[in-house]
Amino acid sequence: MSEHLQNTLTSMQSRHDVQVEEFRGEFTLFIKPENIQKILLELRDQYDFNVCMDVTAVDYYPQETPRFHVIYQLYSMPNNIRLQVRTRLDGNSPKLDSVQHIYSSANWKEREVYDLFGIRFTGHPDLRRMVMPEDWVGHPLRKDYPLGYEEVQFSFNYDEIMINKPHPKD
Amino acid sequence: MVDIREVSVDELRHLVSDRAMTGETMLLNMGPQHPSTHGVLRLLLELDGEAVVNVIPDIGFLHTGVEKTAESKNYQQAEVMTDRLDYLNPMGNNLTYCLAVEKLTELDVPPRAQAIRVILAEIQRISSHLLWLGTSALDLGAMSMFLYCMRERELALDIFELVSGQRMMTTYIRPGGLWRDVPVEFETAVRNFLKAMPRRIQEYEDLLEKNEIFLDRTKGIGILTAEDCFQYGLTGPVIRGSGVAHDLRKKQPYSGYDLYNFDVPVHPEGDVYARYRVRVEELTQSLRIIEQALNKIPFGPVRSNNRKYVPPPRSEIGVSMEALIHHFKLWTEGFTPPAGHVYAATESPRGELGVYMESNGTAKPYRVHLVTPTFSNLQAVPIMSKKHYLADLIGIVGSIDIVLGDADR
Numbered sequence: 001m002s003e004h005l006q007n008t009l010t011s012m013q014s015r016h017d018v019q020v021e022e023f024r025g026e027f028t029l030f031i032k033p034e035n036i037q038k039i040l041l042e043l044r045d046q047y048d049f050n051v052c053m054d055v056t057a058v059d060y061y062p063q064e065t066p067r068f069h070v071i072y073q074l075y076s077m078p079n080n081i082r083l084q085v086r087t088r089l090d091g092n093s094p095k096l097d098s099v100q101h102i103y104s105s106a107n108w109k110e111r112e113v114y115d116l117f118g119i120r121f122t123g124h125p126d127l128r129r130m131v132m133p134e135d136w137v138g139h140p141l142r143k144d145y146p147l148g149y150e151e152v153q154f155s156f157n158y159d160e161i162m163i164n165k166p167h168p169k170d
Numbered sequence: 171m172v173d174i175r176e177v178s179v180d181e182l183r184h185l186v187s188d189r190a191m192t193g194e195t196m197l198l199n200m201g202p203q204h205p206s207t208h209g210v211l212r213l214l215l216e217l218d219g220e221a222v223v224n225v226i227p228d229i230g231f232l233h234t235g236v237e238k239t240a241e242s243k244n245y246q247q248a249e250v251m252t253d254r255l256d257y258l259n260p261m262g263n264n265l266t267y268c269l270a271v272e273k274l275t276e277l278d279v280p281p282r283a284q285a286i287r288v289i290l291a292e293i294q295r296i297s298s299h300l301l302w303l304g305t306s307a308l309d310l311g312a313m314s315m316f317l318y319c320m321r322e323r324e325l326a327l328d329i330f331e332l333v334s335g336q337r338m339m340t341t342y343i344r345p346g347g348l349w350r351d352v353p354v355e356f357e358t359a360v361r362n363f364l365k366a367m368p369r370r371i372q373e374y375e376d377l378l379e380k381n382e383i384f385l386d387r388t389k390g391i392g393i394l395t396a397e398d399c400f401q402y403g404l405t406g407p408v409i410r411g412s413g414v415a416h417d418l419r420k421k422q423p424y425s426g427y428d429l430y431n432f433d434v435p436v437h438p439e440g441d442v443y444a445r446y447r448v449r450v451e452e453l454t455q456s457l458r459i460i461e462q463a464l465n466k467i468p469f470g471p472v473r474s475n476n477r478k479y480v481p482p483p484r485s486e487i488g489v490s491m492e493a494l495i496h497h498f499k500l501w502t503e504g505f506t507p508p509a510g511h512v513y514a515a516t517e518s519p520r521g522e523l524g525v526y527m528e529s530n531g532t533a534k535p536y537r538v539h540l541v542t543p544t545f546s547n548l549q550a551v552p553i554m555s556k557k558h559y560l561a562d563l564i565g566i567v568g569s570i571d572i573v574l575g576d577a578d579r
Binding site: 023024026028050051052053054056058071073077080082084103104105107108109112116125126129130131132133140141145147 | 229233235237238239242276401403416421510511513515522524528536539545579
């Protein structure tokens, strides 16, 4: 572990309520969801984590109770180190403060997370669906969203299947 | 029939200026089927005459739900889908995916496999850059470039066909090594490629650098500062064209890139021309890497010996009971990495390609997330194209080398 990362982690641990995890040489900082803006701003301005490579989420339904983890992959260009920031988020109308004013790259990534997981980012200026059609119902990457398949239509059952076909609007 | 929902301009109010609502500026759709958008990218433009006031990119037309599908496949099966993401960089996608799996399972890769991986990834980079050079020069009016570049790209695709049987969707790089060793003709084919390319690259440069129209349409257009690049998470030739020597092959070497000597081309101007120069110089650097790797390619196995993750060779199955069991288990159930999560990143022709992979200890990945360079780079189109003319927008979109399969996933 590089010295800079060590310093960052120890000072984060002493000043905030965070946990540090390590797996395969990668470090993860678990933080509380209400501190997300404060901590990311601090990481960017004081610890040189100047690039946010990715924002994504993982759904642990049904085995864990705070259902979602929102993950930020930060990268420090001058020090060439990566740090993952994770926060646990409850599944009941999940909301998190947007960080797009801290990292502009988070703008589309947050839209994507909203689209695929249904996590709303408060303070986001343009929270529309990113990749799914805008009238789509449901959030596909949630674990309770079925994978789905389509029955093959032949000439003899074409109309029947067409009538029963689930459509996102229904 | 499903009724079609109409989108009114009111829903996009927060994105366009007030002048658009009074009709002073014009809102115009470019794409999704516009030839210069290189796929199915829709750009909603707000135009003041010919000048671009704002660009609102709209992606998702190629969304195929790869991340959702991967959760229902085992690790070997999910790899096949990575070819189809960035269809100009299948080798690089396979490599990134395999690096993530190898990091998760702590698999070792034999040196021969690593050297072949590097050679193929660099040939892929050349073929991707050639297609970019051809199409974006075509957008800017240099039509003959397209034909020359496609001609040379065939040489690269022939090498892929030689090693994997496929020109594009190769799935040749597998967790723990390669599908199988390269055929004996491989070395000659790569040497011929290495011999042919330098003169051809010189030809491209001669064709474009003395082309007044090309120079006028690229120099000083779509300027990005290094600070913009950090803010928007831009990587690859875009950030190197803005004067930042950021290349993961140098900074976080993977697959033995630290064994080879090469330079990272950097141009400080930050315009379309700088990005063009970076890519053309990268062609030469990639040739250097291929030549070094080919000269000292070691002999030995091309797959890891760890039978819990890598299937045994065919010859062993007939004589060893364990090999038969491993073979059966690997091709029915798949392998089960320990629970945990990793992030592996490589330098794709377009920038940082990352795979975030999470395992819960079963044979199927719990979550695979692909951090793709086009997705990040497209975000910067609005800031690059403001105050430019509509015609310059074509060059700007071309200069970030978009592949919509990569952005939409």
